[in-house]
Amino acid sequence: MLELLAALSAAAAASMRIAVPLFIVAILHDDFSLGLPLLAYIPSVAIASLLISGSLLELVGSKQRLSQRLLQLVQLVLSPIAGAILGMSVTVGTTLPSWLLGVVGALLAFVLQLVQAGWFYRLRGFPFWVAFVQDALCILLVFLAVNAPQVGGLVALILLLIAVRSMRSLHRWYKQQ
Secondary structure (H helix, E strand, C coil): CHHHHHHHHHHHHHCCCCHHHHHHHHHHHCCCCCCCCHHHHCCHHHHHHHHHHHHHHHHHHCCCHHHHHHHHHHHHHHHHHHHHHHHHHHCCCCCCCHHHHHHHHHHHHHHHHHHHHHHHHHHCCCCHHHHHHHHHHHHHHHHHHHHCHHHHHHHHHHHHHHHHHHHHHHHHHHHHC
16 A cells, blocks of 8 residues: 555656656666666666756746746646656555556546646646745655655645546636636
8 A cells, every 4th residue: 555655646746847756766766767677778877867957947947937838738748657657666566566556657647737737728827936836845745755655645645636626626617718
């Protein structure tokens, strides 16, 4: 059960940022292949460079209105992939099959990112302070996934509950348009 909660917490972090949680997990595990056999063939320097560049782009780009739109589209496409990778890499060596944790992580990341994109287009961009809250919550969720999976999983489930209730509001707003 702890593995599932850790995967949920990491996937929720992937729904806010993509490269930042991957970079933090790679640093915490001291393995830039993230425990995935496919990434073991790529040099760790190349993976580290890609994750550092992506993290900087996300952290700086999320603070400007024009780049927020581009980031929103990229994150909508890549967040399920990052959620699956994080779900599998945070819970290495578990009793549950890794593909199951990857699917759960991908679905949670996609749902949370979809609701976030809906609010982004309804509000015509996020206020400046929301980007800082997302950054802090993303980093917190990754550390909770590794160190305290019960608390991280609980936070991820609360975020899912908020997203489901928020989706109803978005649906009503869309019908009124």
